[in-house]
Amino acid sequence: MTNEYIVLSAILFTIGCVGVLTRRNAIVVFMCVELMLNACNLALVTFAKQHGNLDGQIAAFFVMVVAAAEVVIGLAIIMTIFRTRRSASVDDASLLKY
Amino acid sequence: MAFWILAPIMVVAALGILFVRKAVHAALLLAVVMISLAVLYAVLDAPFLFAVQIIVYTGAILMLFLFVLMLVGVDASDSVVETIRGQRAMATVLGLLLGLVLVTGFSQIALGTAVGLDEANEGGNIQQLANVLFSRYVFAFEATSALLITAAMGAMVLAHRERLTPKSTQSSLAAQRMRDYAETGKHLGPLPSPGVYARHNAVDTPALLPDGTASELSVSRVLAARGTVRSAPAFADDIDEVRRQLAAGRSDATADPDRMPEQGGKDGAPATTEEDVPR
Incomplete structure (x- = not known):
């Protein structure tokens, strides 16, 4: 019964992953990083229910704090980067490359 | 039941984050995902996390995202230029592979029947969470307090900006105005107010100069940039329209077509002046 929750969490994690790799803003x-963290939280809460143990919910709580x-x-x-470079694009912050 | 309703909504909203062009729309779609997740937590016997998810994630974190979006500029959309060739396609393919592996992997294992939290939640979920949190995880809890205060200090330091020029006071502004007047002849007084006519006194109606042209200084720069400033002929058309409606409205015997409100003025004043004579 908890299998589909894990599958959903995997799908959300993958979508967040692709978003981090493809988006430029x-x-x-x-936001995509947040989506990945949320997907992990869903897995943690699901495992808490699966094993009848509150440690998973505590872990999800700590993930939220972090x-x-x-x-x-x-x-x-x-x-700060926007203030100095007038841009929120990840491609523009490339000074360390040179 | 709630799962099968919410799961498609969450997946569609999460996919939307990948494809929408504006960051604000992405933030709103993320809100949909987070609220749906909160409901799923409630379904999974985690009422405390349900409340925390709504308060912390949708309440605090998403509001922070929206605030920063407003500061950075709402229309800061993505650039389409690829700095690494084929990176987008590669990322999509790799992401699909990862998703495929994860989903097939998780659907092949059988987790068995869930134990359920009825026993662990004995006496209330929040009380039991507090029992675990303040006994076994008390050091981690203290460490998060240190982490949070460090984060708050760091954000203050990063967002703080030193004032490099002295703050302009009322007297310095007045002196600057006088200097501008002496050097460039810029008008000393306040800017002209927008036009006030018989039927138009909105801020988007520019005041008319003596030669009949609209004064650009009398309307806000923002309205001019949006292109919503109206022109004098448009007002004239509106006035004609209202005048026709008035004439149609008082077709009874007492109506005096020569005494229209915009021409009348005080009693006894001449109904038409030289300015009102149509050319």
Whole structure:
């Protein structure tokens, strides 16, 4: 009964993965990372129910906390880059290449 | 049941994130996915995570995304230029392969019947979560508090901007105006207000200069950029239209066609002045 939840979480993770690889706008890339984290959370909560054990829900809770911290810092970095380069495209932030 | 309704919606919304051009639309589609996920958590016997998902993810994180989108510019859409050749196609193929492997893998294994959380949730899900969180995971919990405060400090430092020029005060602005007037002859006073006519006093109607042309200074730059500023002949057409309606409305005996509101003025004043005579 929990199999389809895992399959759905795999599909969402894959979509997030492709989004990170194909999109150019840094904010949309970030949203796709969030989608991948959410897919993992769904798997964790499903396994908590599968095994009758609350550890999975605790892990999902910690993932949410870390995601919140990560979003705050990531968006601040995107804003700083936008301020200096007037662009939110990941292709424009390539100074370290040279 | 809820799963089979929500799963297609979530997959379609997630696919939409890949294909929509505007970042705001992607954020809204992500909101759909997150709210659906919250409902699935409720179905999976995780009422605490249901509330946290809605409050933290859709409430806080997505609002943060939208705020940054407003700061960065809503129309900051993707560039289509590929810096690495064939990267998009390669990424799509690899993503499809990954999805195929994961989905076939997970559908081939049988997890068996779920144990269910009825026993673990004895006495309430939140109480049991607190029991686990504050006993076995208490160090991880303390570490997340350190992480959150570090993140808050980091965001403040990153978003902070030093003021490089002194703040302009009212007196310095006045001095600047006088200097502009002395150097370039720029008008000292406030900008002209938009046109106020008998039937039009909206902000998108420019004031008319003595020679009949519209004054560009009297309407907001934003309205001019949007192209919603109206021209003087359009007002004249509107006035003619209203005048015809008025004339049709008072076709009774007391009507005096020479005394229209926009021509009347005070009682006893001449009904038409030189300016009102149509050319």
